Amino acid sequence: xxxxxxxxxxxxxxxxxxxxxxxxxxxxxxxxxxxxxxxxxxxxxxxxxxxxxxxxxxxxxxxxxxxxxxxxxxxxxxxxxxxxxxxxxxxxxxxxxxxxxxxxxxxxxxxxxxxxxxxxxxxxxxxxxxxxxxxxxxxxxxxxxxxxxxxxxxxxxxxxxxxxxxxxxxxxxxxxxxxxxxxxxxxxxxxxxxxxxxxxxxxxxxxxxxxxxxxxxxxxxxxxxxxxx
Numbered sequence: 001x002x003x004x005x006x007x008x009x010x011x012x013x014x015x016x017x018x019x020x021x022x023x024x025x026x027x028x029x030x031x032x033x034x035x036x037x038x039x040x041x042x043x044x045x046x047x048x049x050x051x052x053x054x055x056x057x058x059x060x061x062x063x064x065x066x067x068x069x070x071x072x073x074x075x076x077x078x079x080x081x082x083x084x085x086x087x088x089x090x091x092x093x094x095x096x097x098x099x100x101x102x103x104x105x106x107x108x109x110x111x112x113x114x115x116x117x118x119x120x121x122x123x124x125x126x127x128x129x130x131x132x133x134x135x136x137x138x139x140x141x142x143x144x145x146x147x148x149x150x151x152x153x154x155x156x157x158x159x160x161x162x163x164x165x166x167x168x169x170x171x172x173x174x175x176x177x178x179x180x181x182x183x184x185x186x187x188x189x190x191x192x193x194x195x196x197x198x199x200x201x202x203x204x205x206x207x208x209x210x211x212x213x214x215x216x217x218x219x220x221x222x223x224x225x226x227x228x229x
Contacts, residue, residue, distance in 0.1 A: 010041045017069065021062040030057040038103055045070040047103045084119035094199055101158040101194045109157040111140070113147040114189070122147045137173075141180055152187035158194040166193060166202050174202050 015031040052063040087093040191202040
């Protein structure tokens with residue numbers, strides 16, 4: 001309370017937090033191990049519960065406390081954006097996505113709802129398993145329609161493994177949602193796949209148009225998005 005946040009190192013902040021889940025025990029080693037494993041305090045909080053529990057000394061209560069803090073931070077951050085938010089450039093957007101999906105061992109779908117100026121009005125997420133996210137199209141459409149002023153949406157999901165290759169399920173669900181949203185006068189602007197530091201688009205092929213999304217799955221080759229200038 002005397003020195004405040006700026007007077008403490010990352011491992012000291014994490015150590016103090018862990019004391020509430022692991023009382024009457026020296027947790028400095030646990031805090032340092034977590035930071036060494038995930039790279040930063042931010043990435044520790046973003047890590048999946050199961051990944052956290054792979055670290056020695058981290059049980060379910062400790063992992064739950066860390067995920068609770070992440071939930072608080074995300075809630076406060078989103079609540080503070082009372083006005084539509086727009087990234088200044090594509091690099092800023094890509095960096096945000098890489099950080100958001102970094103360290104996750106399970107697939108998750110992020111849905112960004114945009115207005116006519118491509119400003120972000122709202123977002124929602126759908127959790128999945130190690131290999132897929134199971135979606136109810138009607139539920140997803142309802143969530144999107146509940147956002148007032150939405151004109152278009154962007155889907156983003158991660159591939160925790162080493163391959164970015166879109167599955168046939170990815171392609172089918174994207175076509176289905178594109179058609180469903182189109183009937184509601186809402187544009188599916190893109191569906192991005194995050195795999196490590198790489199970002200690919202299901203809506204773009206080698207020629208700039210996705211063959212798969214135009215009915216020819218044999219020619220499906222998601223194109224690597226050019227790095228923003």
